[in-house]
Amino acid sequence: MALVELIDVHFRYAGSEEYALRGVSLEAEEGEFVLLVGPSGCGKSTLLRVLNGLIPHFYEGDFRGVARVAGLDVPKTPPHVLARHVGMVFQDPENQLFLSSVEREIAFGLENMGLPRSEIRRRVREVLELFGLEELKDRAPYELSGGQQQKVAIASVMALEPRVLAMDEPTANLDPISALEILSLVSRLTREKGVLAIVVEHRLELALRFATRMVVMDGGRIVASGDPRRVVLEASRLVGFPPVVVAHQLLRNRGLIGGAPPLTPEALSEEILGVIGWRR
Amino acid sequence: MEAIVAEDVHFSYDGLQPVLNGVSLVVRTGEVLALMGENGAGKTTLVKHFVGLLKPRRGRVLVFGVDTREATVAQLARRVGMVFQNPDHQLFAETVEEEVLFTLRNMGVPPHEARAICDAVLREFDLARYRDRSPYSLSVGERKRLALASVLSYDPDVLVLDEPTAGQDYFNKSKIARLVNGLKRRGKGVVVVTHDVEFAAQVADRVALMAGGRVVREGPAAEVLTDAQAIAAARLTLPQIPAAAAILRERGVKLSRIPLLPGGLYAEVIALLDGGAP
Ligand SMILES: Nc1ncnc2c1ncn2[C@@H]1O[C@H](COP(=O)(O)OP(=O)(O)OP(=O)(O)O)[C@@H](O)[C@H]1O
Ligand SMILES: Nc1ncnc2c1ncn2[C@@H]1O[C@H](COP(=O)(O)OP(=O)(O)OP(=O)(O)O)[C@@H](O)[C@H]1O
Ligand SMILES: [Mg+2]
Ligand SMILES: [Mg+2]
Numbered sequence: 001m002a003l004v005e006l007i008d009v010h011f012r013y014a015g016s017e018e019y020a021l022r023g024v025s026l027e028a029e030e031g032e033f034v035l036l037v038g039p040s041g042c043g044k045s046t047l048l049r050v051l052n053g054l055i056p057h058f059y060e061g062d063f064r065g066v067a068r069v070a071g072l073d074v075p076k077t078p079p080h081v082l083a084r085h086v087g088m089v090f091q092d093p094e095n096q097l098f099l100s101s102v103e104r105e106i107a108f109g110l111e112n113m114g115l116p117r118s119e120i121r122r123r124v125r126e127v128l129e130l131f132g133l134e135e136l137k138d139r140a141p142y143e144l145s146g147g148q149q150q151k152v153a154i155a156s157v158m159a160l161e162p163r164v165l166a167m168d169e170p171t172a173n174l175d176p177i178s179a180l181e182i183l184s185l186v187s188r189l190t191r192e193k194g195v196l197a198i199v200v201e202h203r204l205e206l207a208l209r210f211a212t213r214m215v216v217m218d219g220g221r222i223v224a225s226g227d228p229r230r231v232v233l234e235a236s237r238l239v240g241f242p243p244v245v246v247a248h249q250l251l252r253n254r255g256l257i258g259g260a261p262p263l264t265p266e267a268l269s270e271e272i273l274g275v276i277g278w279r280r
Numbered sequence: 281m282e283a284i285v286a287e288d289v290h291f292s293y294d295g296l297q298p299v300l301n302g303v304s305l306v307v308r309t310g311e312v313l314a315l316m317g318e319n320g321a322g323k324t325t326l327v328k329h330f331v332g333l334l335k336p337r338r339g340r341v342l343v344f345g346v347d348t349r350e351a352t353v354a355q356l357a358r359r360v361g362m363v364f365q366n367p368d369h370q371l372f373a374e375t376v377e378e379e380v381l382f383t384l385r386n387m388g389v390p391p392h393e394a395r396a397i398c399d400a401v402l403r404e405f406d407l408a409r410y411r412d413r414s415p416y417s418l419s420v421g422e423r424k425r426l427a428l429a430s431v432l433s434y435d436p437d438v439l440v441l442d443e444p445t446a447g448q449d450y451f452n453k454s455k456i457a458r459l460v461n462g463l464k465r466r467g468k469g470v471v472v473v474t475h476d477v478e479f480a481a482q483v484a485d486r487v488a489l490m491a492g493g494r495v496v497r498e499g500p501a502a503e504v505l506t507d508a509q510a511i512a513a514a515r516l517t518l519p520q521i522p523a524a525a526a527i528l529r530e531r532g533v534k535l536s537r538i539p540l541l542p543g544g545l546y547a548e549v550i551a552l553l554d555g556g557a558p
Contacts, residue, residue: 246542
């Protein structure tokens with residue numbers, strides 16, 4: 001079932017001359033891990049704001065088009081109702097955190113959902129452990145490192161167990177191992193629980209391997225969408241390449257290698273073994 | 281030349297929990313030092329000492345020979361420019377242009393020069409078309425670039441960039457990498473705090489790995505960033521090219537060295553082919 005359906009969505013921020021979204025259409029189903037990429041300023045965060053209703057409900061401006069999420073008509077549905085279905089991790093975690101402690105921060109959304117006390121306690125404990133935040137649970141968010149804040153922001157959204165998970169550069173401040181752990185957790189939720197994840201990420205070297213689909217935006221439009229191995233080339237014109245793709249291209253330009261680019265060091269080394277005629 | 285010297289720096293925010301446990305580190309002019317390591321290791325805390333925003337509880341930090349306890353933040357800022365991990369902590373002007381002009385004014389740059397410098401840095405960072413907009417209406421990546429533009433505008437001797445590539449695509453990242461290399465060639469000292477191993481591979485001369493408030497490994501980038509064990513211990517991953525090269529070695533391919541960048545790996549492959557069978 002399509003959990004997200006955008007048809008010809010336009011949006012212009014009040015006070016801006018240009019449209020930040022110019023006719024975006026996107027359909028995404030349960031179980032997908034959609035990697036959303038594009039140059040800085042192309043409208044990725046703006047698109048995510050449509051999914052949880054911040055646009056058009058909080059941001060003033062011109063909105064046109066159809067936006068349906070989990071069967072709800074976004075412009076007609078209050079954000080707190082959308083919030084039951086769409087979890088949003090914002091690009092700057094610090095601005096998302098406002099309570100006096102990590103534990104309160106994580107419990108807050110659950111309390112708003114009206115869950116029973118015991119269930120709230122269970123889920124808070126679970127995500128604190130999952131994200132390695134137990135020791136920090138009594139700290140205020142402003143007493144945390146940048147990466148710790150980002151983990152808290154992600155944990156508090158994950159605790160809500162939303163069907164649609166919209167994540168705006170969730171790993172920008174995470175060390176690579178934490179980034180991989182969190183992206184694989186998201187990937188597992190898509191496969192096992194049918195969650196739809198829409199993840200904006202610039203760090204393709206970390207995120208690409210988890211994507212089931214890659215969507216590329218440019219200038220407020222979607223310009224490519226599909227199999228990550230194919231689309232990564234399309235995207236590279238706009239956002240550049242991860243190093244394994246650069247290496248692959250160098251070898252391809254020498255006529256040594258062909259086909260789709262590798263997405264991981266493992267895949268690159270396999271191709272190189274082929275090039276040098278290595279036999280075990 | 282030694283620009284910043286940290287000697288046995290100890291620090292705690294609350295006086296109880298130690299956050300820096302005796303850090304000694306030197307930042308030199310004409311060199312890029314990458315400071316890396318797991319979340320909460322103490323990187324941001326350490327670099328805030330370099331601009332005097334935090335003062336050591338024990339040990340000392342010298343900036344061009346001056347103990348940071350004996351200088352004001354404003355004095356230190358003239359020589360050491362810092363871009364914060366969260367750009368919102370340093371943006372406050374009404375417009376993008378004002379942001380840069382304000383910094384320049386503050387640093388004593390005469391108005392007639394400030395104008396031209398401001399135009400140039402806004403163009404450099406692809407922000408010129410936003411000059412009259414509020415910084416808060418920019419996308420996050422654009423805000424980070426504005427913070428960078430603003431600090432680079434007054435040309436301090438040392439730059440401390442806390443996660444400069446967060447939120448930047450590969451093109452912008454390469455641009456920042458070129459910029460950092462340019463600064464180095466002009467004799468500036470640059471400290472980049474980064475989780476981005478690919479970026480570090482592109483710019484760093486030296487890498488210091490931090491864990492638990494200590495520097496646990498320090499050395500030339502080509503050594504540290506290809507040292508699988510040290511990298512794993514710091515919760516980093518090998519950059520992609522050293523990772524691919526390490527797999528080739530494991531499979532018995534004879535590489536003359538573990539390259540850091542795609543060009544290096546390419547050269548190794550060509551050498552193998554020219555040299556006949558592996
Ligand atoms: N609140 C706002 N008011 C006016 N313009 C805005 C606002 N937020 C964003 N914009 C503009 O809309 C465009 C799209 O911004 P958006 O934040 O969606 O980009 P993005 O793709 O997420 O970029 P980044 O990768 O840098 O985060 C940009 O030109 C930006 O300057
Ligand atoms: N204002 C503060 N008050 C109390 N503790 C703090 C404060 N800021 C940071 N800390 C703690 O100090 C330690 C080091 O934080 P710091 O911000 O220096 O880490 P970092 O290496 O920059 O991490 P990251 O990669 O996540 O940005 C962390 O355990 C953090 O929780
Ligand atoms: Mg954004
Ligand atoms: Mg930090």
